[in-house]
Amino acid sequence: MTEVHKIEIKNLTLGFGKGRKxxxxxxxxxxxxxSGQVIALVGANGKGKSTLLKTLCSLLPLYRPLLPxxxxxSVAASAGSGATEILFDGEPLAGLSxxxxxxxxxxxPSRLERVEGLSVHDMVGIxxxxxxxxxxxxxxxxxxxxxxxxxxxxxDSMVDADCSTLSDGEFxxxxxxxxxxxxxxxxxxxxxxxxxxxxxxxxxxxxLSYIAHxxxxxVLFSTHxxxxxxxCCDRIWLMAEEGEPQFVEGSTAEIIESGAINRLFSxxxxxxxxxxxxxxxx
Amino acid sequence: xxxxxxxxxxxxAFAVIALAAVxxxxxxxxxxxxxxxxxxxxxxxxxxxxxxxxEGSANDVVATIVNFRLLKSVTALxxxxxxxxxxxxxxxxxxxxxADPYILGIxxxxxxxxxxxxxxxxxxxxxxxxxxxxxGVAGASLAGAFLLALLIIYVSRRLTDNLSLLIFGIxxxxxxxxxxxxxxxxxxxxxxxxxxxxxxGSFAAIPGSSVAILAGMVVLGLLMxxxxxxxxxxxxxxxxxxxxLGIDTMRVKMKxxxxxxxxxxxxxxxxxxxxxxxxxxxxxxRFIFRNSNHRVLLPATILMGALVMLLxxxxxxxxxxxxxxxVNTVAALMGIPVIIAIIWKHRK
Numbered sequence: 001m002t003e004v005h006k007i008e009i010k011n012l013t014l015g016f017g018k019g020r021k022x023x024x025x026x027x028x029x030x031x032x033x034x035s036g037q038v039i040a041l042v043g044a045n046g047k048g049k050s051t052l053l054k055t056l057c058s059l060l061p062l063y064r065p066l067l068p069x070x071x072x073x074s075v076a077a078s079a080g081s082g083a084t085e086i087l088f089d090g091e092p093l094a095g096l097s098x099x100x101x102x103x104x105x106x107x108x109p110s111r112l113e114r115v116e117g118l119s120v121h122d123m124v125g126i127x128x129x130x131x132x133x134x135x136x137x138x139x140x141x142x143x144x145x146x147x148x149x150x151x152x153x154x155x156d157s158m159v160d161a162d163c164s165t166l167s168d169g170e171f172x173x174x175x176x177x178x179x180x181x182x183x184x185x186x187x188x189x190x191x192x193x194x195x196x197x198x199x200x201x202x203x204x205x206x207x208l209s210y211i212a213h214x215x216x217x218x219v220l221f222s223t224h225x226x227x228x229x230x231x232c233c234d235r236i237w238l239m240a241e242e243g244e245p246q247f248v249e250g251s252t253a254e255i256i257e258s259g260a261i262n263r264l265f266s267x268x269x270x271x272x273x274x275x276x277x278x279x280x281x282x
Numbered sequence: 283x284x285x286x287x288x289x290x291x292x293x294x295a296f297a298v299i300a301l302a303a304v305x306x307x308x309x310x311x312x313x314x315x316x317x318x319x320x321x322x323x324x325x326x327x328x329x330x331x332x333x334x335x336x337e338g339s340a341n342d343v344v345a346t347i348v349n350f351r352l353l354k355s356v357t358a359l360x361x362x363x364x365x366x367x368x369x370x371x372x373x374x375x376x377x378x379x380x381a382d383p384y385i386l387g388i389x390x391x392x393x394x395x396x397x398x399x400x401x402x403x404x405x406x407x408x409x410x411x412x413x414x415x416x417x418g419v420a421g422a423s424l425a426g427a428f429l430l431a432l433l434i435i436y437v438s439r440r441l442t443d444n445l446s447l448l449i450f451g452i453x454x455x456x457x458x459x460x461x462x463x464x465x466x467x468x469x470x471x472x473x474x475x476x477x478x479x480x481x482x483g484s485f486a487a488i489p490g491s492s493v494a495i496l497a498g499m500v501v502l503g504l505l506m507x508x509x510x511x512x513x514x515x516x517x518x519x520x521x522x523x524x525x526x527l528g529i530d531t532m533r534v535k536m537k538x539x540x541x542x543x544x545x546x547x548x549x550x551x552x553x554x555x556x557x558x559x560x561x562x563x564x565x566x567x568r569f570i571f572r573n574s575n576h577r578v579l580l581p582a583t584i585l586m587g588a589l590v591m592l593l594x595x596x597x598x599x600x601x602x603x604x605x606x607x608x609v610n611t612v613a614a615l616m617g618i619p620v621i622i623a624i625i626w627k628h629r630k
Contacts, residue, residue: 057526058525058528059522059525059526096528097528098527098528098529098530099528100528101528102527102528106526107523107526109520109522109523109526112519112520112523113377113519113520115518115519115574116574117568117572117573117574117575117579118518118573118574118575119573119575122515122575123519126515126516126518126519126527127527129512129516129527129529130528132512134509134512135508135511135512135577136511136512136515136577137577160288182527
């Protein structure tokens with residue numbers, strides 16, 4: 001797959017509620033992601049990382065805050081001006097059919113429930129939804145896609161295993177395999193390493209890097225572990241807790257240079273040491 | 283690419299259950315609370331087939347009973363398939379292993395319709411005719427179920443969270459039950475007994491035309507369920523997962539709700555509210571086939587439902603004793619141990 005794709009987020013605001021009860025999580029989000037890149041979305045907990053990823057994947061509608069001025073509605077102006085939109089290769093994602101959406105983005109949620117009685121093969125096969133027949137039987141093309149995906153994550157020997165018998169690390173890999181079997185241009189993962197031990201975290205990250213670089217996909221994942229992100233990613237999308245701008249994106253080096261990382265947390269006595277690439281107490 | 287062994291095991295299991303269901307069907311015609319010798323029964327069947335049912339008086343009683351049992355068995359078969367399938371739909375939609383076909387209040391809404399018809403008429407001093415298993419009861423029951431379905435469908439567009447929808451359904455069911463109790467309090471003894479008998483469930487005394495209507499509803503409901511097998515599988519992993527695949531989960535929910543209303547509403551209308559087996563049958567199917575993939579589980583549940591309900595019918599007829607046990611009693615005694623086994627298995 002040597003096609004190059006690009007995701008562009010323009011002037012996105014994350015929040016919920018209307019009028020007086022509106023709560024803005026983050027505004028002025030402008031970002032791009034291209035094929036072949038591993039991007040980490042970093043931010044403190046509760047700052048809207050999941051919301052951003054879900055909005056990108058059309059699980060949440062685009063938030064358009066309405067100001068409570070008498071009778072008129074206007075979109076809250078943020079750092080830039082212009083309409084909020086999310087584009088895939090220049091085309092808005094809104095209004096695409098399910099089939100078209102699934103060809104562009106695959107979403108791996110943070111905590112997938114294991115289903116007893118569902119085999120790894122069947123679980124990965126579910127993501128072939130638009131390619132299989134009316135009852136979901138996998139054709140030979142689908143079977144190949146499933147098997148290749150499992151081979152990529154190193155689980156082809158467990159194709160008939162019951163999902164409920166897998167370890168956390170293995171199950172996370174099956175979830176990634178399912179997204180791979182979808183054969184989409186981009187894979188978006190919500191905290192994929194949050195519940196994994198160190199070895200599995202390392203393996204998962206290696207895998208995501210491989211998928212982005214060797215399979216030429218866009219890989220975007222959220223994490224609250226900054227050090228981990230800095231070590232393995234090409235680009236960082238950072239949601240700061242304080243200061244302006246709230247949302248910063250760039251290559252790993254740019255982000256470190258800009259000092260934006262210091263604004264990641266609003267705790268005054270913690271500082272980011274760019275030499276050691278770690279946080280320290282002042 | 284399931285292993286060959288699993289596929290073979292599934293095929294064998296399907297074949298065995300299908301055969302058992304056919305055997306049970308035949309058995310339920312041959313046995314009943316009135317003893318008829320197999321030879322008499324067979325000769326009656328053949329002669330009525332040969333002469334179009336215009337044989338002499340000696341065979342009339344037998345012919346009537348055979349006709350009665352045939353309709354009863356077909357009803358039990360349809361009810362089993364419908365309730366099993368509906369139970370599975372509810373369990374998958376709400377990700378709740380203890381969901382039953384009536385979880386959204388269908389049996390209460392149907393019951394309210396029926397009680398308004400039976401008890402309401404008596405409470406307002408209107409004389410009652412012989413409507414115990416008449417078309418009127420079925421019609422009132424269906425009206426209740428469909429009104430509830432409309433309400434649930436309307437509400438589910440606003441209460442998009444499944445848990446909220448579930449609670450709403452349960453509350454509506456409770457309101458209906460409260461109203462039924464009030465009607466019971468106000469009505470005459472005979473009407474009360476008629477209503478209570480309805481709640482006990484029965485496959486009998488349903489005329490052929492009603493069985494045809496029931497068959498139509500059940501077949502339609504089963505067809506709709508089969509058409510959403512792929513969506514049911516994605517729902518196994520959660521509604522968000524289904525949405526992330528670009529699936530219109532609202533439309534899927536609508537299809538499931540309509541299918542459930544046809545299946546559970548139809549059975550309740552003609553047989554009364556038959557409980558417990560709707561929860562138990564999907565679990566029995568899961569236990570035998572060890573597969574949550576609906577491509578296997580749905581047909582397995584439908585087949586198992588047919589078998590189980592035919593067994594319930596046979597036992598309820600208490601062969602050759604002249605006595606009949608209410609269907610709901612037998613269903614409860616068969617279903618409850620399965621439910622306890624589920625809870626036991628899921629204990630931490």
